[in-house]
Amino acid sequence: MTDMTESVEKWGIFELALSGPADGNPFTEVSFGARFRHKNRVVEPDGFYDGDGVYRVRFMPDTEGEWHYETVSNVDELAGHRGSFTCVPPTTPGNHGPVQVHNIYHFAYADGTPHVSVGTTCYAWVHQGDALEEQTLETLKQAPFNKMRMCVFPKHYPFNANEPPLYPYVRGEDGQWDFQRFNPAFFQHFETRVGQLRDMGIEADIILFHPYDRWGFATMPPEADDLYLRYVVARLAAYRNVWWSMANEFDLMKSKHEADWDRFFRIVQESDPYQHLRSIHNCRRFYDHGKPWVTHTSVQHSDLARVPEWREAYRKPVVVDECRYEGNIEKMWGNITAQEMVHRFWLGTIGGGYVGHGETYLHPEDILWWSKGGVLHGESPARIAFLRRLLEEHAPEGLDPVSREGASKGEDYYLFYFGVAQPGRFLFTLPEAHQYRLDVIDTWNMTITPVEGTYSGTFMLELPSKPFHAVQARRVDS
Structure with a gap:
């Protein structure tokens, strides 16, 4: 990140921090952002309150040259701050910009470099404390994955009984969560992990909602949902490796309805100046992936032979993020063999799609990769790496089914x-x-x-x- 310096690399982060009011509720009472101008183009990212009287706005420049900015706010001391910086060519190895849809069914980075999506799932890895989280990052350095599905909210589910070190909200005087006041320390920690994934060349597929909850985060009122979405986008959209997933298993969240999911998509789409990829993940029932705000299909299904069918139905990239998990737990979705996992990767690839990995081997301390991360125990990652190398060497732009x-x-x-x-x-x-x-x-x-x-x-x-x-x-x- 950069704070009022002279140059920023293309697709890096320029960050401006200002001091402002800390009284009242800055999360709801203060509006803050900036207009960034390059020649005749203007980009207007929202800013956010980061606690202790500090307000920040982040910007990811995508065009080289001189940019000028001016802050806007309903508070005089935050409005009218002007400055400029120069966007220079990428200087960080592996900085190819955000991933975008390419050639209808596939992906490429903003500079045209193909992206062969090989994902994995670690739903709650950022809620486990530094020791286990750092171990997860070390594991990823040797793993074949270039995308990580991860939740903002903590998870309540079998093998997930521990309380997280931090929560996204603070409690009010009555001891209840105050859904109008975020916990900046939580989000500072979360975005640090997103940045570490970025620096490793891993896309962060950020899951905004999920049904596995004991804290009330899955059943917040609509105004709290909307405030949360805008805050998360304001904080994280400038990270080039961000993808937005509206939900994991959206159809199990009974307090949300189709109109809510449509609204969530629109809020994210309208709030994100960079138009990162957007999807939504199912349990049993598909969302209508043909809607214009959906960039690609995120699928839970075990029949990978249907990938060509979904390609033609939606004419968008198909990512089978969950095809069941390699493991040995009692749940049938979590005990396929490594050979079956590899088989499903190959089936999805031949179908012209992309497949995600997950692992659920029993552990005496309930440290299962699919949720908490840690280390990988299975035999599929090496074979998935073999497939990825093959594709990147011979067909990085993607395969299309012919038979x-x-x-x-x-x-x-x-x-x-x-x-x-x-x-x-x-x-x-x-x-x-x-x-x-x-x-x-x-x-x-x-x-x-x-x-x-x-x-x-x-x-x-x-x-x-x-x-x-x-x-x-x-x-x-x-």
Whole structure:
């Protein structure tokens, strides 16, 4: 972050902090923000109260050159502050800007670099205290994941009985939560973790609401919901790695109705000057992902063969954020094998979508990755890393389905996956106008075996007669 300095890297954060009134309720009684101008363009992010009489506004410049700003407020001492800074080219390794939808069904960073989304879920990892949270970050450094699903609110659920160190609200004199007063220390901690993920090249898929609650955060009145959304967006939108998820399992939140979810989407869309990605996650019933404020589908489903169907239904990227979890707990959604998890990743990939990981192995202290983070115990992450490397090398712009078993990147690259089938041979059809080299891939043992010669048109190829194998075809003629 930068506080009144001369230069800020593109897609970095310029931050202005001012002193203002601390009496009354600054969260509801003081409006504060700034207008940032570059040539004839104006961007107007909202500011926020950060406690102790400090007001901040954050801005993520996306255009190089000189920017001028002026603060706006209903309080004289916060209004009319002017300044300027120069936006320079990115200086931080891996800074490619925010992720956006690209070519209808896929993703790319703002500078055009493809983003092959390989996510994981750690719902409550930021609510566990520094020791476990730092361990989670260390684990992520060696893991294949470039997106993390994470909740703002703490979680009440099996394996999640502990109280968090910090809460998003303060209590009133009556001992009840005051939904009109945020706890700045909580959000300072939360945004620190978001920034650490950013610096590791990991997108923070921030879950704004969820039903698993014992504190009353899931049943706040509408005016509190709306105030919360605007505050979170004001604090976090300048982080380039932010994605917005309106909810985890929205359809289980019985106090919210369709009109509420529509309103939440509109508030986030209207409050976010950078238009970060927006989605909503289901349990049983889908939200209408075709609505214009939804940028991509976030799906919970175990039938990955339906990814092409959802692509065509919504004409947006499909991210199966929850396909069940590798683990051994008593819940059926949390005890699939590592081999089944890897199989589902490959199915979703061949369908032209993206798949998310999760892990739920029993632990004597209830430290399960899917919620609290810590360390990974399963065998799927290494195989997921293998798939990610394959995609980033040969099809980083994304694959589109061409058959039940196959997907392609135009006519340059084809990937066929046979799943639980174990064909001893298979009839392939490739474009006759080009020549291709083939490799047989063992998705579990992570081996790539070249096939002699080049191929085109329709041909029969001998295969190992084993499940969980794939074949890639790489175009070799210029």
